[in-house]
Amino acid sequence: MIPAPFDYVRPASLDEACRVLGEAGDGDGDGEVKALAGGQSLLPLLRLRLAYPSVLVDLGRLEELRGVHDRGDHVFIGALTTHDEVLRSPVVREHAPLVALATATVADPAVRHRGTFGGSLAHADPAGDLPAVALALDCVLVTASGAGGREIPAAGFFTGYLETALEPGEVLTGVKVPKLGDGWGFHYEKFHRTAQAWAVVGVAAAVRIDAGAVAQARIGLTNMGPAPVRARAVETALRGVTPPAAGAGGGHDPVKDACAWADEGTSPPTDLHARPDYRRHLARVLTHRAVRAALP
Amino acid sequence: MTEQLDAGLVARRIAGSDQVGEPRDPAEGREVGRARRRREDARLITGRTRWTDNIQLPGMLHVAFLRSPMAHARLTRVDVSAALAMPGVVAAFSGRDFAGEQGSLPCAWPVSEDVVIPDHPPMAVDRVRYVGEAVACVVATDRYRAADALEAIEADYEPLEAVLDMTEALSDGAPAVHEAGNQAFTWRFSGGDADAAFHDAPVVLDRTYVQQRLIPTAMEPRAVVAVPEGEGFTLYSATQIPHILRVMLALTTGIPEHLLRVVAPDVGGGFGSKLQVTAEEVLGLLLARRLGRPVKWTESRSEGNLTAHHGRDQIQRISVAAERDGRIRGVRVDLLADMGAYLMLVTPGVPLLGAFMYSGVYKMDAYDFTCTGVFTTKVPTDAYRGAGRPEATFAIERAVDELAAELGLDPVEVRRRNWISREEFPYTTVAGLTYDSGDYEAATERALALFGYDELRAEQADRRERRDPVQLGIGVSTYTEMCGLAPSRVLGSLSYGAGGWEHAAVRLLPTGKVEVVTGTSPHGQGHETSWSQITADALGVPFEDVSVLHGDTAVSPRGMDTYGSRSLVVGGVAVLAACEKVKEKAKRLAAHLLEAADDDVEFADGTFRVRGTDQGRTIQELALAAFAAHDLPDGFEPRLDADATFDPENFSFPHGTHLCAVEADTETGRVAIRSYVAVDDVGRVVNPLIVEGQVRGGIAQGIGQALFEEAVHDTGGNLLTTTMADYLIPSAADLPDFVTDRTETPATSNPLGVKGVGEAGTIAATPAVVNAVVDALRPHGVRDVPMPCTPERVWRALARSRANDGGTR
Known part of the structure; x- marks a missing residue:
């Protein structure tokens, strides 16, 4: 199927992304601005005309949102890290095995090569596998915005059906996955x-x-x-x-x-x-x- | 050889070229029977081919359809004027704009005297009868603009009550789908005296099975390109039936047949869904005619789920009368078949294709069949892989397992006591069909051995004993089917609108290469490979030197197309017959050139030789000699080619034994197939790899019906399964590796001894799987699980039976 017309922006920096996402304001109805990560959930909604964003902000060039980092007491997973990259990460396997176990069950290899860790959390589909994991592990979701950004505990992030605590102009940049230690x-x-x-x-x-x-x-x-x-x-x-x-x-x-x-x-x-x-x-x-x- | 052929420039060039074919090396063995990889696959898999949607033409416009959101309504107003003002929009029309010329979509199978064939306008004019029915269209410079402009069309509806349930549709006071009511037809058939068979029968079993509505899911969606060309039109369509389509479109649109060329480019699967004359094909032509420009329409997956015809959707009441030892006396079947909103090409005939198969592989004294076709406000049903025969096979195979359970007998043993034994062929069944050949004993013995039947039964007993939460179930399906559709006289007697013959032409080109023209229309079956194998053996030419042309009425003018497992059995045999005719001609020419009597010339390995000498001509040399025409027998036309048509005397009857073991998790309801054994007898095999592919794909599709697939509507008649996230089909990841084997009892109804394999797996698999599911749950008191046997349905069946049991289990 064919999405309704929309404008497409591909910011070169996180600042620009926040600005564009903040400009038109986010709303529940038509005309909202949507961030595009891997597109594995959003594109079907567009193509079925279940979503009518007026602007699509493609985050794909924001390399700084990609990658897995061992940060001592937690693993930081960049929002744009694909499911496949998460699965292949030795850091995830060693320190966040539950994330790896759940990610391995996400859809199929094609989707796992496109879909992103942050995208599936920000999309907040209750049938998605990763939100429950983030919740169980008490992950902290890190955001950026014109106002500087926040750290939101998973328990406060998922607010409803396809709804999160993200404000207009706020971008999920990554997730802190606490290392749970031995036993x-x-x-x-x-x-x-x-x-x-x-x-x-x-x-x-x-x-x-x-x-x-x-x-x-x-x-x-x-x-x-x-x-x-x-x-x-x-x-x-x-x-x-x-x-x-x-x-x-x-x-x-x-x-x-x-x-x-x-x-x-x-x-x-x-x-x-x-x-x-x-x-x-x-x-x-x-x-x-x-x-x-x-x-x- | 050049000296003898004189010195024509072209002939000399050809003869001296290394492009000239040579006979096949006999050391390579026969082509028929070789597991060749399909020569067409590289282009199909890479997409570097002409799918209909790949076709781009200068000035081409794109069509999008506005579709009814109502299952049943009066269409009171359609206003397309706002759409016309949208960017890129060239034209927009409502059904009313075409009322005078769009005609009615054809039904070619008026099954009975009382059949009601309602008017079926390609675009609705004043009434809609299913969600998805086209009410208007937009033609624009690209697909995107056409889709956007749909939202500007205004359409007003006065809702009428949806008619969704067949039983309710037939009850008094039900809202009428059509003026004539909701009953499309009744059709009765009987053999033997059913009253006598049921009277005083020691065992009578009554069961009701629901064949859920299925969505045939071909990989390639439907697509149409209609092109005005000179006086006439060319229609490209992702269709299974270019030849039938041409005739039907000529009749429907008034475009004279000789000015209409229909092309089925490479087509990515159909499973029956492309055995149709669709609204979009008719309207594509009408739009091309009105606008004078090429137009294209390609459906999305969701649009296809909504509007391409569905399959199955029957309620089957089956009664079996039997002796205490399990011998079947007779079977009665009362069938309700959901036609949907209209009768399409063969809609009413589908259940009747099963009417002759409810006796299955079994002997019995009496059989009684009634079918009522019912109109509902859903998309029409029509052919879907197996078409009528999977339904019949399911009912009898499920019932035989139930009979075995009722009598405490092994289901395989009950089958043995009833089936036609190998000595009894040819055997005329209670339904009047003559099964020409078969060996149910051999297929079953092989399947039982491969399956490890006794060991699995022992494990099942152990799990039952231990009350293992994961129970093992074993399902049996000893199926046969009538296929190779087929004898024109028989089809005529069933009121079918066309014949069942097939046509082929074989021509040797001057360079000794061979073109085969077939009237079959492959859409994934690999005819190019199989027909090349048949031709290579028949003419003694290399496989690589054969090409197969198909799917274009300008190239292949005669044909009856591909469905009903008929292509090899009818079309492949026609190719062989054409090859034989070519050989006869070549032999005459060889005898002439070798100065021998026709009878003294013999053919082997691509060369005609004078018996007892080393004097000979290869078939390629003869092709050149015919082309050069310098020295031909009197009256011999300068060509080595021939046409042949084959119309078999009988259907063919593949059979086999499929065994399925499932593990049913009684805590969650999940059913997992643990092992699956299929031993099929499809007669002689041309290409074992292609047969294997058909069997495996067929089994997967049969499992799809058993466990996964169902078209679901809400109470308003809206289809809920419009995407592949909702309409689940199994992928390789959901299926075990099947164990397959074959027995080979050649068909006697054609010279190749082939039986057809396109539908066998689908027909066999569904009852094998459901029998296994029910077998697993039987200790818990479950006697049936409606299809698809989803985890929730299995869980609810267990919960119900526990409740009935007072919770003792």
Whole structure:
């Protein structure tokens, strides 16, 4: 299909990008300004005429937004780093394995070579895999703007369906992914109908074991509401729980009990692939699987 | 040889050139049976070829259609004037502007006396009957401007109630899709005495299966380029049927047939969706005529999902009467078939192509079939890979598995007790078809061995015993199909509007190279390769020295095109027949030049020799001799070429046994195919690699119906699955590696012994997979899962049966 007409700007600097993005103001209706990163979500919306931006600001020349950096207590992933570059980064694999696990499930190789880490967070599709990961890891999203920029914790970034805390004229420049230290295990459990499809439900889990019991758990849920959510009730219920030994059949499983709270506080959507009661069920089952797989 | 051919300049040049062909080296063995890579693939895969959308012509304009957002409405006003004022817009029209000349899209299969064929204007004039029906169009200097201008057209609708459910459509007081009502036709067929078969039958099984609506998803979207040329027109279309299309367009538009050339350039798949005469083709021609300029239209994927015809969409009630030992007495089928809003080219005939297949591979005393065609306010249905036969095969194969479960018998054993045994061929079925050949025992034994059937059953028992949350299911499908469409007399008796013959022409060029002209219209099947193999063997020329021409009514004037697994069985045989005629001519010329009697000349490996001597002429030398025409027998025309038409006496009947093992996760409902074995008998094989490709692609598509694909509408009749994010088709990443093998029982209905393979995989796979899914869940009390067996559907089926069970499981 063919997008409605729009103006196209490709700024040479971050300052220029912020200025152009700020000029026309951002709005909910027609005539808004949209930032273009890898385009893997935005272009389909344009082509289906579900979005009618008047100006498209292509960030593709902003090399400074690209790349992965080890910054001591955290990994900094530039917003324009492609999913494929994230996957290939030894720094990500060593210090942010949950990001790598989830990124590996994003769409297909073609999309992963174009789509960007920052783009998928700024697009904030609740069915996208990375917002739940950012939430689970308490990432910090770094922005630039004419006013100087901000550092926004993931918990305050995803404000609604395809909505974020980004202001007009504000550009996501990168993400700080905290290094969690020793004793943690990770897993991203994605349930989707075909390899390329969006997650029906996804569960990002990070679990730390201390002296045989769960010391801390961080669970982010994909597609269980208009924005990604933390399964706080599970995180709380898991604390202090001693997981049964692997292969121990039958019997009472306190991890499973804890994970039965996974859908608490969620408002899962209805779509062609699942109705809410099924999504709630999946969240419980998949959270259990994710936590089990994450156990270090 | 030059001396003997005299000294004509051209002939001498040809004879002295290293471009002149030579006979094939016999040491290379036969071409037929060789797993050649397809010679057409390099250009198709790289896109360096003439897809319709690649065609650019001077002065060409681009068409975009405004489409109804309503499933059912009165169209009270269409005003295109604002669009005309938009930049780049050359013209804009409503349906009313073409009311006098656009005619009605044709239905070539008036299946019954009572059939209702409603008027079907290519652009709606005063009423719309599905979302996506064209109501206006814009013609602009580029595609982008045409699309933008659509938004300036004003169209007013008075909504009418959508008609979406077939049963409701037939009930009293249902809103009428057409004046004549919602029933398109009824069609009955019976063989034997069904009442007797069902009376006092020890076992009677009643089941209802829903064949969900599917969207045929060809890789290349539809595209049309219509060009005014001199007195007439050339229409390029991504079509499967250039020949039928030419006839139909001439009848529909009033453009005389001899002034209309139809070209199917390289076409990227169809699966039946391009076996159609479309509104866009008709309107393309009318626009080219009115504007005097070439026009192009290429659909987007979403536009195609909305407006290209859909497939399947039937509700099947099947009853099986059987003995306690599993022997089937009779089958009754009552079918509702959703026509959609109109009858298109073969819409009403599709379910009837299945009518003769509900007895499958089985012997029985009686069979009774009723089909009711129903109008709804959805895009029309029509042919989709298998067309009627997948539906029939699904119903009988599912029912046989259910019968086995009911009787506590192994489903393979129930099949053995019922199928036509190898000694019984040719066998005339209860549905009146004569299956010429087959060996169900051989295919099944091979499949069971490759599958490890007994071991998998043991594992299944173990998992059931352990109450493993991941259950194993095994599905069986012993299918056959009627294909190679086919005998013109039979098609006539079914009220089909055309014949089933196929045409070929073979000509030797002066340099000894060969042109084959075929009436088939390949759109991914590899005819250029297969036909070259057949020709190379028949004429003794190298494979590389053959080219195959197709898909252009100016190049290949006669043909019945490609669908229904007919191309090799009918068209390939026509190529062979034309080769034989060429050889007869060449033999006469050889005898003349060698001063021998015709009967003393024999042909082998591309050379005609006088028996018992080393005197001979290669077929290439003879081609040159014919061209030079310096020394020909009396009355011999100076050319080595021939036409042939083949019209088989019977359909062909591929068969096979497909076995599928699935792992069903009872916690999430996810079904994963663990292993899949297909043993097909498609008769003799020309190119095993192409057969393998057809089987694998067919299985993937059959699995698509079983597990993934469904066209979904909301309550207003809006299609929700307009993108490939919503309409899921499996990719390689979602499928296991299939294990394939073949048995080979040659068809007796054609001299190549071939049966056709284009639809076999699709027909076989769907019931194999669903049988496996249900088999996995049977210990949980599940007896059916509607297609597609999505995780949610499996989970709900389990939840329902747990609830019915009082929660004991």
